[in-house]
Amino acid sequence: MVIDLTGDSTSEGEDIYHEAIKTSFNNADLLLATFKHQPKSHKTQRKLQELRIVPIQNSSSSSEAESCVSFGSRKRRRDETDSPASSLPGHHGLSDFFLVHNTPKKVAGMYAKVKDVKRSTTKFNRGVRTFQPPQKSRRTPLDLQNLYAKKVASINGPPVHITFNDNSRIVDFNFEFISNYKMQEGVYPVDSNFHAGCDCIGAKCNLRSCSCLSQEEDSLERIIPYRVGDAGVIILRDEFMRRKSMIYECSLLCNCDWNCMNKVVERGRTVRLEIFQTRNRGFGLRSADFIQAGQYIDCYLGEVVTKVEADDREAATSNNRASYLFSLDFLVDQDDDDIYVVDGRKFGSVTRFMNHSCKPNCQMFPVSHNHADQHIFGLAFFAVTDIPPGKELTFDYHPNWKSDGNLDIDPDAVKCLCGEKNCRGQLWPNQRKTLHN
Numbered sequence: 001m002v003i004d005l006t007g008d009s010t011s012e013g014e015d016i017y018h019e020a021i022k023t024s025f026n027n028a029d030l031l032l033a034t035f036k037h038q039p040k041s042h043k044t045q046r047k048l049q050e051l052r053i054v055p056i057q058n059s060s061s062s063s064e065a066e067s068c069v070s071f072g073s074r075k076r077r078r079d080e081t082d083s084p085a086s087s088l089p090g091h092h093g094l095s096d097f098f099l100v101h102n103t104p105k106k107v108a109g110m111y112a113k114v115k116d117v118k119r120s121t122t123k124f125n126r127g128v129r130t131f132q133p134p135q136k137s138r139r140t141p142l143d144l145q146n147l148y149a150k151k152v153a154s155i156n157g158p159p160v161h162i163t164f165n166d167n168s169r170i171v172d173f174n175f176e177f178i179s180n181y182k183m184q185e186g187v188y189p190v191d192s193n194f195h196a197g198c199d200c201i202g203a204k205c206n207l208r209s210c211s212c213l214s215q216e217e218d219s220l221e222r223i224i225p226y227r228v229g230d231a232g233v234i235i236l237r238d239e240f241m242r243r244k245s246m247i248y249e250c251s252l253l254c255n256c257d258w259n260c261m262n263k264v265v266e267r268g269r270t271v272r273l274e275i276f277q278t279r280n281r282g283f284g285l286r287s288a289d290f291i292q293a294g295q296y297i298d299c300y301l302g303e304v305v306t307k308v309e310a311d312d313r314e315a316a317t318s319n320n321r322a323s324y325l326f327s328l329d330f331l332v333d334q335d336d337d338d339i340y341v342v343d344g345r346k347f348g349s350v351t352r353f354m355n356h357s358c359k360p361n362c363q364m365f366p367v368s369h370n371h372a373d374q375h376i377f378g379l380a381f382f383a384v385t386d387i388p389p390g391k392e393l394t395f396d397y398h399p400n401w402k403s404d405g406n407l408d409i410d411p412d413a414v415k416c417l418c419g420e421k422n423c424r425g426q427l428w429p430n431q432r433k434t435l436h437n
Helices: 011-021 028-034 042-050 062-066 141-153 307-315
Strands: 068-071 074-077 160-162 226-228 234-236 273-277 283-286 296-299 303-306 325-327 340-343 362-368 378-383
Parallel strands (some): 160 273
Antiparallel strands (some): 068 074, 226 234, 303 340, 325 340, 362 378
16 A cells, blocks of 8 residues: 655554554545554654555646556546536446546547447348258168168177168168167166175075075075076976966176076177068068077067057057067056057167068067066067078067967958968067066
8 A cells, every 4th residue: 555645744643543554554535534643653653664654756736646556556637627426426436447437538549439330221141041941851862771681790699681682672771770678768777785695505506406596485495596407508498388387597796697597688689680671561670690499589668658658658559569568467467557668669679670480480488687676577578489590580479369260360450471381371560569478
């Protein structure tokens, strides 16, 4: 703080000066009004220096000196005669340094010079946008097929290929391959804290006592689903395939390692697959590998939705369109409103392309890894007969269908084209598939 204290020194001013030192020096106006005399004593000058109050010498006039205030190295000078606030009381609160209203005096550089313009004749530059009709995609059907082949090649596991007999065939790109269920709104899996694994000792489970396996009714004997087949391949037991029972596998929470015999589906697909064009049934699925009876192929995946959502989707689908809905109703009643449904129309696995046959070579089995959850479980395809390389993989869309003796075909039904001797002759494509026995 710099205070101009020009004027004659008197003893009275010296005493007043010492008295003001004891007060707060934040109020510059009070100091200016009180100290009009420059102190002479060295003691007083040292005290001023400690308080950073430095007198200014050789000021032109006492009125100008009172209006000079500096904080550190910053200085401001105001002219009381030019400020409109000079005629106001000391407590008016207006700035003493800046103009607060229009005054005759103009300050150079304060405002830019106003241009005289006539707004009615002023033109603004606007971007011109012309309408351009949408252009058709330059990609040919063959380009789309190549893109789809790249998408199929990115599927996890052994290679998956897609072949086309007709290069002009348009591929439906409204489908995405996924590796796990896609949970949708309203679907609530059981909390992971309720899941548990077996406490078997060693790298592989003792299937006679593993707690993951289910038990026979009224017996302590465990139901063992798998056995070792040819070439060391783990396959389903013949008696288990006749049971129509759920497969309870070990999970990552168990003590056993990755090579445990009871982790067939958990380890994933082991056979190569190919999506190909059939003669009269659209796309189908086959394998270049020999598949043993009871061997695991792949899981059916899709969006897991509520029953209400599945009803809405089914109602919005025409009667002649294929249905990709599978009810997860193996452990609960199929009329229960709390069941979930798997929809593989827009999201799913390669098994989406498996066609129906009245004499199938594959079958879907429910498989559980989170044993505490009865509403969400896996849908795994296993071979029920030996399948040679290149033979189409099929399953029965309605395995619980029973004939009432009436062989008449509904004229509104879709004709079955499986070609088997026991062909039912018709399909119900928009009917939801169920696991309920």
